[in-house]
Amino acid sequence: MDAMIEGMYNKVDLDNDGTITKDELMACFKRFDSDGDGSVSLSEFISHWKEVFNGSEDSAQKVFKKLDGDGSGSVEMSELEGLYKLLDTDGDGTITKAEFIANWKKILT
Numbered sequence: 799m800d801a802m803i804e805g806m807y808n809k810v811d812l813d814n815d816g817t818i819t820k821d822e823l824m825a826c827f828k829r830f831d832s833d834g835d836g837s838v839s840l841s842e843f844i845s846h847w848k849e850v851f852n853g854s855e856d857s858a859q860k861v862f863k864k865l866d867g868d869g870s871g872s873v874e875m876s877e878l879e880g881l882y883k884l885l886d887t888d889g890d891g892t893i894t895k896a897e898f899i900a901n902w903k904k905i906l907t
Contacts, residue, residue, distance in 0.1 A: 803902045806851045807895050817892035820882055826850075827878050837872040857906060864905055 808814075812822045830838045830846040840862055847858035865873045865881060885893045885901045 800899060800903075802851070802853065803899045803906075804895070806853075806902065807898045809850055810898075811895075817894055818885075818898065819892055820879075823878065823882055823893075824875070827873075827875065837874045839872050843873065861905060 807818070810822055810826050811818050812825060827838065829850065830842055832842045832845070840859070843862045843865075844855055844858040847853045847861070848855065853861075862873065865877055867877050867880060882893070883889075885897055887897050887901065
């Protein structure tokens with residue numbers, strides 16, 4: 799599982815500086831938002847999860863359910879900001895690889 803999560807981290811850390819900024823996470827969100835409506839549907843999420851992160855449909859559904867905090871059937875930018883706060887455990891405004899891996903393990907289990 800660590801290798802998969804580390805692969806996810808490397809794809810989100812666009813400038814390869816060892817941390818993920820809010821802008822990098824938002825850029826990832828925009829890639830998932832295929833139709834550009836400002837939210838990511840389950841079908842968009844599954845499609846991109848499998849393509850970008852090589853993840854399974856089961857893991858995509860599990861992650862989507864956790865991200866879709868209001869149960870609306872789509873993930874909005876505000877819900878992604880909640881994920882950012884969850885992953886940035888020390889609150890310094892960036893997500894280190896250690897924070898990312900530790901917290902995604904919690905999300906995926």
